Amino acid sequence: MPTNPSIFELHEVSYNYHSSEVSALENVTLAIGKDERIAVLGANGSGKSTLLRLLAGLAFSSRGTISFCGKPLTEESFHDDTFAFGFRHRVALIFQNPEAQLFNPTVFDEVAFGPLQLRWPKAQIIERVDAVLDSLQIEHLKHRAPHRLSGGEKKRVALASVLVLDPEVLLLDEPTASLDPQSQSRMVDFLIDCGGVKTAITCTHELHIVEDIADRCVVLKNGRIAGDGTPAQILADENLLKETNLLHSHRHRHSSGVVHSHSHLHRGHGHTHQD
């Protein structure tokens, strides 16, 4: 549980997609405090992305309640311009698939899209876009078409497109997915301080980055919370990791030439075997 005042509070939240009778999320109760850095862990299909969509106000719970800074996060609350503009300014979501997030003709337009929709003055937009592109070292891509960029560059442009709003909460959906090792390590470097954004919720199933990017872990299994604790506590709980399909076994060839299979937890600079 957070010690700081809660930004998000979820009370017995369930969510069903239209086409499915199976709940993507089931009775999730969770409080996310201000300045918390949370890693939401779970295997594919565990409900991580759905949770982020609910927190981003892009989908609304089928049952239960979600509140943002004490105000209910419902479809109706987004009909109020003041709430909608305030929320979109304060909460930013980075999608897993940058192809979906990058829909403008140039990188500059892409980054300027958010501030323009929030009706910022033009001079401020131009100044802020330049500053963000510069801080992420993608100034040189300014006039390029986003769809012509590499995977790592696309991710950085996607980051710029939300950081430009200077949000208070950053929601990241598998930010290191499909990146080459160098881009992945750049992304982890970014996630360590999230460009100054203090509250960050990162969905991932890559355990080796968790200790670097979070001070709290929430583990999801089949849409339910299966674990909640510090990264050290969660990573030490081998049974939990195995149950939630986060700990995998694969075969290794040792220097002696012997090949055998064991549970395997990759960490930053090496890996820990759990035979």
Added chain:
Amino acid sequence: MKKSAAHPFIERTLAGFADVLEHAGTAERLSDQRGALQSLDPRVKLVGSILLIFATLCSRRLWVTASIFLVAVALAQLSHIPLRLLATRVWLGVLFFTGCIALPAVFTTPGLKIWRLPLLGWPVTSQGLHSATHLLMRAETSATWVSLVVLCTSWTHLLKALRALRVPVTAVVILGMTHRYIFLLLQLGHEQFEARRSRLVGLLDARQRRKVAASSAGVLLDKSVQLSGEVYSAMQARGFRGEIYTLDEFQMNPRDWFALVLFAALATIVLWLGLRQ
């Protein structure tokens, strides 16, 4: 399986995808080059070409229309646009399609008979020939000007120039997104057909080819629907509330003003010469 119905269907589809992507790449390269038209403000190019196309359509004299066509060819040369590209991508297509429309006029327009078609005996009149030639020349000239603007301007700038002409922002955004995602879908389609080719052994008959084409189209449609949902969510997440706002950031310099005046003067002269009795 039949030998005649081999992979060519998939090969042809892949070649088609590659051709479209290559054409888009060529157009982008040309718009990045240094040249007479490339150096102008996109709004000037757009307004100038619209004025000249309007004047061309109003012109009743073939030599005036032909002169505007020659000006376009000269500008293409000054802008390093290969004439071969214009000939294959623009002129031949226009010649074929407009030719189909213009051909009957050669035989049906009353006037001085100058020749008779062998076997069928249809008369070719001088007025008919003139009308058909003029229609063709107008179509070729207009298409050449449009192509020059498109080839010498990046798509982004072209869209922004449209905004400067007060084209509704929604229409411009839809055009921009169509251009953006058509390439993604082309790429997906290309990968889909390559994956199919990599697993195909033997030859496909006509029925199987139809099946491949239909299922691929279905999968692409499904993917595009899914992607459009994601894109909409991404727009909403950044504050989109049904109305799009964009930045227009063009600056006109003296050279652009001069070119605009030149285009306007040329269009006026064409109108005056073309409409004079």
